[in-house]
Amino acid sequence: xxxxxxxxxxxxxxxxxxxxxxxxxxxxxxxxxxxxxxxxxxxxxxxxxxxxxxxxxxxxxxxxxxxxxxxxxxxxxxxxxxxxxxxxxxxxxxxxxxxxxxxxxxxxxxxxxxxxxxxxxxxxxxxxxxxxxxxxxxxxxxxxxxxxxxxxxxxxxxxxxxxxxxxxxxxxxxxxxxxxxxxxxxxxxxxxxxxxxxxxxxxxxxxxxxxxxxxxxxxxxxxxxxxxxxxxxxxxxxxxxxxxxxxxxxxxxxxxxxxxxxxxxxxxxxxxxxxxxxxxxxxxxxxxxxxxxxxxxxxxxxxxxxxxxxxxxxxxxxxxxxxxxxxxxxxxxxxxxxxxxxxxxxxxxxxxxxxxxxxxxxxxxxxxxxxxxxxxxxxxxxxxxxxxxxxxxxxxxxxxxxxxxxxxxxxxxxxxxxxxxxxxxxxxxxxxxxxxxxxxxxxxxxxxxxxxxxxxxxxxxxxxxxxxxxxxxxxxxxxxxxxxxxxxxxxxxxxxxxxxxxxxxxxxxxxxxxxxxxxxxxxxxxxxxxxxxxxxxxxxxxxxxxxxxxxxxxxxxxxxxxxxxxxxxxxxxxxxxxxxxxxxxxxxxxxxxxxxxxxxxxxxxxxxxxxxxxxxxxxxxxxxxxxxxxxxxxxxxxxxxxxxxxxxxxxxxxxxxxxxxxxxxxxxxxxxxxxxxxxxxxxxxxxxxxxxxxxxxxxxxxxxxxxxxxxxxxxxxxxxxxxxxxxxxxxxxxxxxxxx
Amino acid sequence: xxxxxxxxxxxxxxxxxxxxxxxxxxxxxxxxxxxxxxxxxxxxxxxxxxxxxxxxxxxxxxxxxxxxxxxxxxxxxxxxxxxxxxxxxxxxxxxxxxxxxxxxxxxxxxxxxxxxxxxxxxxxxxxxxxxxxxxxxxxxxxxxxxxxxxxxxxxxxxxxxxxxxxxxxxxxxxxxxxxxxxxxxxx
Numbered sequence: 001x002x003x004x005x006x007x008x009x010x011x012x013x014x015x016x017x018x019x020x021x022x023x024x025x026x027x028x029x030x031x032x033x034x035x036x037x038x039x040x041x042x043x044x045x046x047x048x049x050x051x052x053x054x055x056x057x058x059x060x061x062x063x064x065x066x067x068x069x070x071x072x073x074x075x076x077x078x079x080x081x082x083x084x085x086x087x088x089x090x091x092x093x094x095x096x097x098x099x100x101x102x103x104x105x106x107x108x109x110x111x112x113x114x115x116x117x118x119x120x121x122x123x124x125x126x127x128x129x130x131x132x133x134x135x136x137x138x139x140x141x142x143x144x145x146x147x148x149x150x151x152x153x154x155x156x157x158x159x160x161x162x163x164x165x166x167x168x169x170x171x172x173x174x175x176x177x178x179x180x181x182x183x184x185x186x187x188x189x190x191x192x193x194x195x196x197x198x199x200x201x202x203x204x205x206x207x208x209x210x211x212x213x214x215x216x217x218x219x220x221x222x223x224x225x226x227x228x229x230x231x232x233x234x235x236x237x238x239x240x241x242x243x244x245x246x247x248x249x250x251x252x253x254x255x256x257x258x259x260x261x262x263x264x265x266x267x268x269x270x271x272x273x274x275x276x277x278x279x280x281x282x283x284x285x286x287x288x289x290x291x292x293x294x295x296x297x298x299x300x301x302x303x304x305x306x307x308x309x310x311x312x313x314x315x316x317x318x319x320x321x322x323x324x325x326x327x328x329x330x331x332x333x334x335x336x337x338x339x340x341x342x343x344x345x346x347x348x349x350x351x352x353x354x355x356x357x358x359x360x361x362x363x364x365x366x367x368x369x370x371x372x373x374x375x376x377x378x379x380x381x382x383x384x385x386x387x388x389x390x391x392x393x394x395x396x397x398x399x400x401x402x403x404x405x406x407x408x409x410x411x412x413x414x415x416x417x418x419x420x421x422x423x424x425x426x427x428x429x430x431x432x433x434x435x436x437x438x439x440x441x442x443x444x445x446x447x448x449x450x451x452x453x454x455x456x457x458x459x460x461x462x463x464x465x466x467x468x469x470x471x472x473x474x475x476x477x478x479x480x481x482x483x484x485x486x487x488x489x490x491x492x493x494x495x496x497x498x499x500x501x502x503x504x505x506x507x508x509x510x511x512x513x514x515x516x517x518x519x520x521x522x523x524x525x526x527x528x529x530x531x532x533x534x535x536x537x538x539x540x541x542x543x544x545x546x547x548x549x550x551x552x553x554x555x556x557x558x559x560x561x562x563x564x565x566x567x568x569x570x571x572x573x574x575x576x577x578x579x580x581x582x583x584x585x586x587x588x589x590x591x592x593x594x595x596x597x598x599x600x601x602x603x604x605x606x607x608x609x610x611x612x613x614x615x616x617x618x619x620x621x622x623x624x625x626x627x628x629x630x631x632x633x634x635x636x637x638x639x640x641x642x643x644x645x646x647x648x649x650x651x652x653x654x655x656x657x658x659x660x661x662x663x664x665x666x667x668x669x670x671x672x673x674x675x676x677x678x679x680x681x682x683x684x685x686x687x688x689x690x691x692x693x694x695x696x697x698x699x700x701x702x703x704x705x706x707x708x709x710x711x712x713x714x715x716x717x718x719x720x721x722x723x724x725x726x727x728x729x730x731x732x733x734x735x736x737x738x739x740x
Numbered sequence: 741x742x743x744x745x746x747x748x749x750x751x752x753x754x755x756x757x758x759x760x761x762x763x764x765x766x767x768x769x770x771x772x773x774x775x776x777x778x779x780x781x782x783x784x785x786x787x788x789x790x791x792x793x794x795x796x797x798x799x800x801x802x803x804x805x806x807x808x809x810x811x812x813x814x815x816x817x818x819x820x821x822x823x824x825x826x827x828x829x830x831x832x833x834x835x836x837x838x839x840x841x842x843x844x845x846x847x848x849x850x851x852x853x854x855x856x857x858x859x860x861x862x863x864x865x866x867x868x869x870x871x872x873x874x875x876x877x878x879x880x881x882x883x884x885x886x887x888x889x890x891x892x893x894x895x896x897x898x899x900x901x902x903x904x905x906x907x908x909x910x911x912x913x914x915x916x917x918x919x920x921x922x923x924x925x926x927x
Contacts, residue, residue, distance in 0.1 A: 106848070107820075108822060108873045108874070109818050109849050113820070114825075218819070218836040218838050221820070223825055
């Protein structure tokens, strides 16, 4: 890319050089001058000049105030802001007076009060008094536009930030402005709840208290927060967040813009999901199984004694089931305890990324700059890594070509054949274009845990390693699957036999505790030690339960989908000591040296796998590590077994894990409406064959189990495939029969 | 004339010089001093027997806080926490909640579910009163805030909404009541 042409602009008699085409608001900021704005937000696309707050005087333009946000820097431009131009000052003052005509004076009651741009700018640019003596326009308030967000239309200043977000960022087109003139209001169609993965962002965009999250309603004032910079741990993207807490309790989560990871957006799961920490069935004390009464609470001393006894009795016949939601440090500590201290080397690891992709490492923002993107896989990207979906949308708006290869996509393939489709890309027309492109991205979203290796083989073949604009991403199921796998591998080089019979199964984390495969393994185990946050996940199968903590309650690091090591901080006081504290105590009983301090554990781990970086190096905005050149061609793992073709009259079941599912989301009342509806997605062809229309109830049967679901028709779905969310597909077999 | 002596050593020498008889070096001044003391015996005392009698305070004296209600019984406080924000001693804690139709505490949407002032921290600057947009909190004239327990120094919303309890019996209520200030009596 050639260096952009520089132009000289004079703002309030200060001369500043900026690249041509820079907005006047940014140009003024470069000159150290503020132009106040409400509606202007570069991330929402082209400026609209709706609020008129940015009025400036520009020499050589018509002698009236110009909206600064809609202008671009041109050579020799002379701009006067309210600081030097009386015209601009009067215009801005009048704009504020006009905005405030119908804005209620309920700042003491409004949750935005204290961090409200309208309040701040009125204080600095607005009239000190009001000339309006008539009654203000009133609306019913507050109205929930979804269980998680409420709207106060009296406060709305019609800046259209929220509708622009809905229209051109999340592209759901649900928030719109209805009516005209003074009666204009922001609404959803027919007052349906505003549903989607990213709705919460409008509460952060709103420059007044019109759109507010319902969770912290009236619980806090902005100056009472303590904001802790951390990282979201609910999906592999690892969005940077600011966790606002008061009196040790989390009240809300805001995004913290990391321009390479999330660009300041956050999904609703990450934003509203924190209240599972305060769920009623949260475990706060260790529990021991009692035959007659189920579980009884015991003290930590007893619990550690019990745990030691369980570990000794198992005599090395131990397996560990890891969730992928542990911090890298916790996983390392647990691995060191059982591998070094007990000689047990068997683990059930979460879906792994595979190191081969490090050779094609790129920031997620590379998706935005790409010209050709191939998305392989069976799961919708938004269900696995929601922010990646926003990057893809942004790329599409910028003119990139996106080819989806999967059971529901541009190129339709049968479930289970993603690896084959991936190999096919090495040749053919699309493969040639990928090879020729300087800015191409490959994304693997679900459909086989070996995806990382297939993707690495393809990217090697396409020569991505030498092209910095090209990258390959494997979207894993868990937030820190990568870090957990590396920590497990780093703890020891020894290998041991599979424990037979299994003496003790250590289940670490809620995802593992909810995993049916882990449950099946637990059936064979003599004893089960579970580390989990919730009663319902522990009851009935664990002999000893130790309370788990959440990603918001511990110090540590997560490794995200790009391979970026990001720092988690303790943002709330956990009801029980965190994992590392008691693992370290337990380790000392087995003569394993382990520090209870995350930074020391990370230092030890980092020496082995992360090249010795420290917490200080990571900082608050973690840098992406450099690409690791491949030494040999990546070994491709074997293809997933292709499910047998469904016999005539039946459909192949395609399950997916929805974004709004899992132990955390189940415990957040505000997110229940976002969980997938009991629907079965059918292709147009199958729906026609079965005579089923959209919304009609159908019964889905397989091997004796039957589920009643609503039919939904997906035009992109391959014929012969039916897609159901995991929540509703419970015990169904891979082949289902659908009938009215 | 007697010389003026300073210090113990001198008085010893004086005693020696006067042949062992110890006499005050200032007999006249001493008597003068006693005269003043005796004169006070017949005067009305200036001191007051606290706590039976109390000195009136100025009307703008800043003492114990009071939260107020509207005439219809609803609380004036909406729980905006501006008092807590203004408080330099950080002694006010407000936790707000939402009014519902069944439980309407204040007009509008929001009310203070918890309102606490830690009187042992308060410096009685009156900034909370200044900050309050609804005149919900004022500082009264009561200053008897001693407690046997520090926890009792935390005044809750119910305590602040109620009439201050006069813990100490007052002998002369007339005297204790705030007098009509001069500027008001003569205007």
